[in-house]
Amino acid sequence: MQYLLDTRHWILGEPTSITSLLVAHLRITAISVLIGLAVAFPLALVAVRHTRTYLPLITVAGILYTLPSLAFMALLIPFTGLTATTVVIPLVLYAQVVLIRNIVAAIQAIDPWVVEVGYAMGMTTRQVQWRVVLPLALPVIVAGVRVATVTTIGIATIAPLFGVPSLGYLIFQGFNTSYADQVMAGVILVSALAILTDLALLGVQRLLSRGRRVSPATA
């Protein structure tokens, strides 16, 4: 606790201060999840339209998910070196299975009669997509984003092994210098970040689910 409470460890601008590491951790998480979404969205739309592509897609994403993260990132070093790219590529790929699953489930769960009524009342295709499909799908998609984000926050802990700063720095540095309090600080901060992010996204999900049941993620 000593480490956490010492204000010197929170100084802004200091590259290894808690504040800087927290920001770095959030940044690598946000970048990975956003790129993950950008990749998963079109893939999910393809899977919805051509249902036969769903199984191969989700199988490949599932296999990628089982690769050990440390080994995966190490394998990329010859190609991308000790850069953020080495960390982000696996994080993006890990998120695919849960994101694709949830986006597909979100769209498939939409009552086709609601869409039919949308068209029947004179909505344009764009209006149906923005006013009906998206608001109905979003809560389930956010449920998937929640799971993906929390997982990403966890794995991003090992980023410092590849020269990319994150809260994991405190843990590895603490181990190297046998500074138990620093290790504990790292563990507590990563856990707190994961829990708080999960709660914040749950709040977003609640907000988006007005009028409906808050659905769990399709994991």
Add this chain to the structure above:
Amino acid sequence: MASITFSQVTKRFPGADRPAVDTVSFTVPADEICMLLGTSGSGKTTLLRMVNRLGDPTSGQVLIDGVPTTEQDPIHLRRGIGYVIQQVGLFPHLTVEDNVRLVPSITGEPAAKSRPRVEALLRLVGLPPAEYRRRYPSQLSGGQAQRVGLARALAADPAILLMDEPFGSLDAITRGRMQQELLRMQQELHKTILFVTHDVDEALTLGDRIAVLAEGRLVQVGTPVELLATPANAFVRRLMGADSIVRQFEYLPVTLALDAAGVRPHAAESITADTTLLEALLRLIQSEQPALVVEEAGRPIGHVTLGSISRSVRRHRSGVQA
């Protein structure tokens, strides 16, 4: 005010061995309720969906006030046609109020402007706005949801209302109440209503006119009385239950059973010409009189007796079987 005309309308789905709708021609006059009656798969929904261009005919035309629908922009056309379906299809993420003002809102009308109209519509369909406006569809019963569906369809004040088995999933009591309320509303609204049902009693209760479909073909179109009194063939007779004395008593008017002997001045009680045979019979029994005067617009046009009613039903049945 809008009439709907089907002219040689055929709809063929790819891969089907017969057309879903097969050269159907008839007209629904403005301000009438026309029932599309037929068994499941007879093409009722397919025919209905061609009116608002959710599907276009393979050949033939649907005309609204004489203008072919295919010459009209589907988006614009649909905004002027109300659509109510059995599955209701309320938007679960919108409140009752926002569901009802959907058509005004997609045309860009601000919420404040449509508010009074939304409240009037909710009152019309029997939902006090103060209590229901802010509710979500998940907080409504099946009957209440369908009331909202009806209010939503009426929001843009369309001249035409398409209804596809709207009361089909409601319990019998709620269904009966909704049917009566639709009739009450129609007296104010004067919409041209095309109403799909497979329920003969619903067709007889609501229809100014009934179009009977079988395997995509129009078998007969006429008023309820015409369909019961002069079914075009054995299929219609069986479908309508035209042989059933109960059904005849329930739906045929007393004017079909006037006594040949003309007005009997000493009959004490009178009934109106639109009274059903069943009501006339009950009144005869209750009044303990030998005859009742039948009046049209306050003028006596004849009288009925137990004998004349029973003769008319017998004549009618043998006529049907002939």
